[in-house]
Amino acid sequence: MIEFKGVSFAYEDIPVLKDVNFKIETGEYVGIIGPNGGGKTTLLKLILGFIKPTSGSILMSEDCPAHVPQGRIHDRKFPISVLELVGLGLLKTRNWKPGAIQALEEVGLSSYADKSFAALSGGQLQRALIARALVSKPKLLLLDEPTANLDTGAQEDIHTLLKKLKKDITILMVSHDLQTIIKEVDRILLVQGTITPTMPKDVCEHFAMGLYHKPLLGKDKS
Ligand SMILES: Nc1ncnc2c1ncn2[C@@H]1O[C@H](COP(=O)(O)OP(=O)(O)O)[C@@H](O)[C@H]1O
Numbered sequence: 001m002i003e004f005k006g007v008s009f010a011y012e013d014i015p016v017l018k019d020v021n022f023k024i025e026t027g028e029y030v031g032i033i034g035p036n037g038g039g040k041t042t043l044l045k046l047i048l049g050f051i052k053p054t055s056g057s058i059l060m061s062e063d064c065p066a067h068v069p070q071g072r073i074h075d076r077k078f079p080i081s082v083l084e085l086v087g088l089g090l091l092k093t094r095n096w097k098p099g100a101i102q103a104l105e106e107v108g109l110s111s112y113a114d115k116s117f118a119a120l121s122g123g124q125l126q127r128a129l130i131a132r133a134l135v136s137k138p139k140l141l142l143l144d145e146p147t148a149n150l151d152t153g154a155q156e157d158i159h160t161l162l163k164k165l166k167k168d169i170t171i172l173m174v175s176h177d178l179q180t181i182i183k184e185v186d187r188i189l190l191v192q193g194t195i196t197p198t199m200p201k202d203v204c205e206h207f208a209m210g211l212y213h214k215p216l217l218g219k220d221k222s
Pocket residue numbers: 011014016034035036037038039040041042043
């Protein structure tokens with residue numbers, strides 16, 4: 001579904017990713033981990049086509065990935081309902097309501113459709129943003145730290161939801177929650193200036209405890 005061939009990327013003269021090579025197959029659930037500033041968000045932006053590689057090439061079989069961006073929505077006063085927020089994922093379609101209602105059902109928020117989105121908890125808002133991504137029926141879903149700043153219960157809700165979705169959608173998720181991610185995903189991309197594909201079972205304990213070190217080069221070249 002995605003193939004990076006010798007991709008490098010720099011913001012102006014600040015190199016972020018160097019000679020990146022990896023493939024993502026259709027149907028995989030991939031966790032993206034690595035230290036702050038390592039290039040995780042930059043990787044998602046390259047896949048989305050928001051930015052272009054400085055050198056190398058990116059092959060994609062899916063044109064329109066859906067995206068749940070990093071960070072929080074600051075202006076909770078924005079005067080729209082939960083249903084309308086989800087409908088924003090389908091702006092080109094006049095009759096967006098049935099799709100938005102279905103997407104809210106998928107994330108378990110049907111009963112909030114007519115509420116102001118300001119009324120949602122952090123976890124519910126994150127699920128509403130996932131619904132907004134799902135409404136366009138994407139084959140590829142990119143999530144940038146969807147469980148950051150959520151309490152444990154809300155994090156579990158998101159992981160349960162993604163486990164359900166992964167049957168139909170290829171998922172790439174950036175997360176700092178390594179303990180959880182190594183249990184949930186099929187494969188891991190370690191992003192730290194370079195990208196090292198790793199199997200969850202090979203993520204060492206230091207790593208899972210948040211002590212990052214040099215890329216695990218040579219461990220898995222697939
Ligand atoms: N728009 C930008 N302009 C210049 N530098 C940037 C920009 N966005 C990110 N960077 C830099 O690129 C590096 C990688 O950032 P990012 O991909 O956001 O890392 P991560 O998501 O892994 O924390 C960081 O050093 C960051 O400061």
